[in-house]
Amino acid sequence: EAGVTQFPSHSVIEKGQTVTLRCDPISGHDNLYWYRRVMGKEIKFLLHFVKESKQDESGMPNNRFLAERTGGTYSTLKVQPAELEDSGVYFCASSQLTALDNEQFFGPGTRLTVL
Amino acid sequence: AQSVTQPDIHITVSEGASLELRCNYSYGATPYLFWYVQSPGQGLQLLLKYFSGDTLVQGIKGFEAEFKRSQSSFNLRKPSVHWSDAAEYFCAVVPEGFKTIFGAGTRLFVKA
Numbered sequence: 001e002a003g004v005t006q007f008p009s010h011s012v013i014e015k016g017q018t019v020t021l022r023c024d025p026i027s028g029h030d031n032l033y034w035y036r037r038v039m040g041k042e043i044k045f046l047l048h049f050v051k052e053s054k055q056d057e058s059g060m061p062n063n064r065f066l067a068e069r070t071g072g073t074y075s076t077l078k079v080q081p082a083e084l085e086d087s088g089v090y091f092c093a094s095s096q097l098t099a100l101d102n103e104q105f106f107g108p109g110t111r112l113t114v115l
Numbered sequence: 116a117q118s119v120t121q122p123d124i125h126i127t128v129s130e131g132a133s134l135e136l137r138c139n140y141s142y143g144a145t146p147y148l149f150w151y152v153q154s155p156g157q158g159l160q161l162l163l164k165y166f167s168g169d170t171l172v173q174g175i176k177g178f179e180a181e182f183k184r185s186q187s188s189f190n191l192r193k194p195s196v197h198w199s200d201a202a203e204y205f206c207a208v209v210p211e212g213f214k215t216i217f218g219a220g221t222r223l224f225v226k227a
Contacts, residue, residue, distance in 0.1 A: 033213070041219070042217050042218060042220065043217040043220075048214065058214075059214075091159065093159075093215075102209050105161075106151070106158045106159035106160075107158050108156075108157060108158035109158055
């Protein structure tokens, strides 16, 4: 069974540009999460989808970030326009809707560098 | 607010020595508790988890962790460290709902 995949693995962009990160969850997982780790800091929750609906987006830093999950399958996270402080590693995770312990399976992350 | 504290930013141990990584959490009830490992260039891999029952849980790669309610701790242990264990380790809790709260991580260095 394929795990959570993320694309691209690395992205280097200039301040003011737009970047779109993609996450493909494990097939059949209705829960999808985005997290971010800024250099030297802890991994922080960004948002949570249940199927195509945003369940909790309390961690989204500002309105330059837009997450979508059309059709309830893969998700995209767009940063527009990117700022220097957006640099970090963006992790995606997924879990089954009915998992009692909510074990989340993480992807390898996308390392974003904003110059 | 819920939080997770990993007091050691980095730890160095000799290969073959025992290891203990500390984790304390702040939450009124018992949350779901996890330890993850991230090797260079890899994603987060689940080592073990606790949500009820026996307070000593066994995980993959020879790791174990003990939940101590009185101390709000969930320390990770391994009796004999291998060079391949060098990585960054994250303690995490899911207090309620689905949001995972992570500690800042402890980077483990293993010396020959």
